[in-house]
Amino acid sequence: MGVINVTPDSFYDGGFYLDPARAVERGLTLAAEGADILDIGGESTRPGSDPVPVEIEKKRVLPVIAALREQTSALISIDTTKAEVAEAAIAAGAAIVNDISAGRFDSRMLPLVAGSGAGLVLMHMLGTPKTMQVNPHYEDVVVEVKAFLGQRIEQALSFGIRQENLIIDPGIGFGKTLEHNLCLLHHLDSFRELGRPVLVGISRKSFLGKILNLEAPDRLEGTIAAAVLAVQRGASVLRVHDVQAVKRAVTVAEAILSQESEFCPPKGTQEPYVH
Ligand code: HH2
Numbered sequence: 001m002g003v004i005n006v007t008p009d010s011f012y013d014g015g016f017y018l019d020p021a022r023a024v025e026r027g028l029t030l031a032a033e034g035a036d037i038l039d040i041g042g043e044s045t046r047p048g049s050d051p052v053p054v055e056i057e058k059k060r061v062l063p064v065i066a067a068l069r070e071q072t073s074a075l076i077s078i079d080t081t082k083a084e085v086a087e088a089a090i091a092a093g094a095a096i097v098n099d100i101s102a103g104r105f106d107s108r109m110l111p112l113v114a115g116s117g118a119g120l121v122l123m124h125m126l127g128t129p130k131t132m133q134v135n136p137h138y139e140d141v142v143v144e145v146k147a148f149l150g151q152r153i154e155q156a157l158s159f160g161i162r163q164e165n166l167i168i169d170p171g172i173g174f175g176k177t178l179e180h181n182l183c184l185l186h187h188l189d190s191f192r193e194l195g196r197p198v199l200v201g202i203s204r205k206s207f208l209g210k211i212l213n214l215e216a217p218d219r220l221e222g223t224i225a226a227a228v229l230a231v232q233r234g235a236s237v238l239r240v241h242d243v244q245a246v247k248r249a250v251t252v253a254e255a256i257l258s259q260e261s262e263f264c265p266p267k268g269t270q271e272p273y274v275h
Contacts, residue, residue: 126175
């Protein structure tokens with residue numbers, strides 16, 4: 001999933017693609033690099049950010065979605081928490097709603113998605129973007145995030161959204177300390193028990209900056225390391241700004257992970273390694 005933020009203030013690509021023509025060009029580039037999904041957002045959700053009025057959000061994303069729909073076969077997802085934006089985006093050609101509030105911020109979101117037949121990403125967040133990084137606390141972050149996502153799956157199903165249309169996301173960086181983010185990634189495979197594909201958004205996020213002491217423009221290698229390990233732990237969708245670099249790294253990782261042949265017995269059957 002390639003990220004295109006049509007915003008002035010996103011933490012990494014803010015201002016790069018506010019011009020619709022640039023956003024479309026970026027989308028086409030990411031599709032050519034191998035993105036299966038293009039995630040278009042018109043509101044930054046970085047820590048401390050304020051919501052954007054619905055009309056502004058629509059004005060930012062709709063022309064970009066409509067143009068990309070014409071020019072690429074990649075699926076388009078709309079990154080929004082507002083049903084009105086999602087509805088207009090679906091009408092313009094979006095096939096997936098990526099809702100970082102998992103349908104909690106707008107009571108019309110789940111009925112809308114159910115009626116449209118669109119796919120839905122359900123993400124975990126503690127509080128709102130404005131407050132989420134103010135002293136986040138969990139007794140057991142994996143258990144609690146998993147329980148939340150399980151409840152949101154049930155809620156989505158109760159509105160008639162089809163199980164096969166749901167994707168889940170632990171919400172890296174959304175109300176989590178460095179340790180919470182690392183623990184969620186370490187245990188990412190346990191989210192597969194919820195029976196839905198797992199999406200992760202690790203791209204250039206501040207947890208990488210905390211480990212490396214680097215700003216967002218210098219976090220590509222960190223993103224790749226996290227992406228490869230997320231795939232090894234069963235992630236199905238990686239939400240990234242840098243499709244080509246991550247795709248190349250993941251392709252190599254998958255080739256190694258899928259190795260099993262007469263020359264390469266299944267793991268666990270090899271002779272013990274003697275130094
Ligand atoms: N992260 C961001 C935005 N949307 N959606 C999902 N499902 N998962 C994520 O981890 C996720 C997301 C934040 O990244 P970005 O869009 O690059 O920044 P900003 O919110 O500042 O626009």
